[in-house]
Amino acid sequence: MKNLDEIIGDIEGRLDEKDEVRELAIKSSRTIARLSGSAIQGMHRGEDVAPILRDAREEIQKLKSLLDGHPDLFHGGFVENAMQEASESFLVHAILEADRLPSPKELGVTDTAYLLGLGDSVGELRRFALEDMRRGDVLGASSFLEKMERILDALMRFDYPTGIVALRRKQDIARGLIEKTRGELAVAARSQELAERLDAVRGKL
Template identity: 50%
Template sequence: MQGKMGCDGEEKKNDDVHNVRYDCCVYRSHTFRWQVMKNLKNLTEKIMCRLEEKDRVREEALKLSRNIIRQCSGAIQAMHRGEKTDLSDIKNETKKLIKTVKNHPDLYYSGFVENAFQEVCETGIVTSVLGNKNLPDPDKLGVTYTSYLLGMGDAVGEFRRCALDALIDGDIEKTKWCIDVMERLYSALMKFDLPAGIVSIRKKRDVARSLIEKTRGELVIAMMEKGLEKKIDKLAKKYRKLFMR
């Protein structure tokens, strides 16, 4: 193909052929992209359907978790009042929660589900010990091992409350028993010297150790006061007899 003459008299090359070829390549490229992305709508619809289902499951799991935490709190308060507690509702709600999130591992191990499991474990441990029964098995409860250990740490605080109630009633022996339970739970937690990424239990152990020391100190003070009361009563009786003569 013959070129055209430019203003300076030099022959100018004709780039029409190159432009046509370039446009053709661009056209073919866009056509190729369109053929590859023709399933974009189906993919986005599938992802949206899955995420909407997960959102629905999450809302249901949140509702169940709140109910479980509320029921566990009520059960523990009833135990401290010396009332009989029925944990069947808590067990049923826990089964529903596990069934709801079983196909969603990210929700099963999420914070709010773990918190609910933790409350279930704490309630089960406290109930079993006060009822003179073996501790519940986490596999039978359907909870995670980490939530079981964290619930064990929280149970130490509940037995401190039992110890203080016993001190108020003047029951030294029951207070000693509560402290013994606290120490045994603490000793069990001390065996798990694992990174925080596996189980964040160090803070629970520190709190448990602090509660044990406080309770032990309060027991010592109560025993000293009780000993002083006995001595005072003994002296009072002695002087009363002297004045009666």
């Protein structure tokens, strides 16, 4: 047992390093989540969020470099959650700009974080659809609903156990949001049609 202290010292050194990396990773993950949330809110206000997304992308790369050699931390809950929020913000932005969607590799996120972020994007697209409905833009709202449906169709292709990717809840939520939006859009369309008919009648008087 002469070398026990040496072994324990080595283990302690490695764990001290991992603890320091973990603390830095938590801060970085919070920064990514904050930037992603700010980008989403900015999109709803019609702002240019490209600089925010650029900062988020840079922070993701820094986090990946920090966790190189620490895969257990990279796949930990706090990092995965931040990557999920980042995926959502980048995907929503690409949809709004009618750009090609970035891939998980391009964003530097895991497949799981990407799919979960894609599922969350349905809720944000619903918000845009509701905003269009409030403005009387039924066609715009219909376009968002169509995108929501396409995302759900894509998500439904994944029927794996929760241990591989926990998508079932996202699928159920997306389906519920789509059904609700479809009903609200039908009401908005009928209201718009009625308003147009009334305007036509008034024009003849």
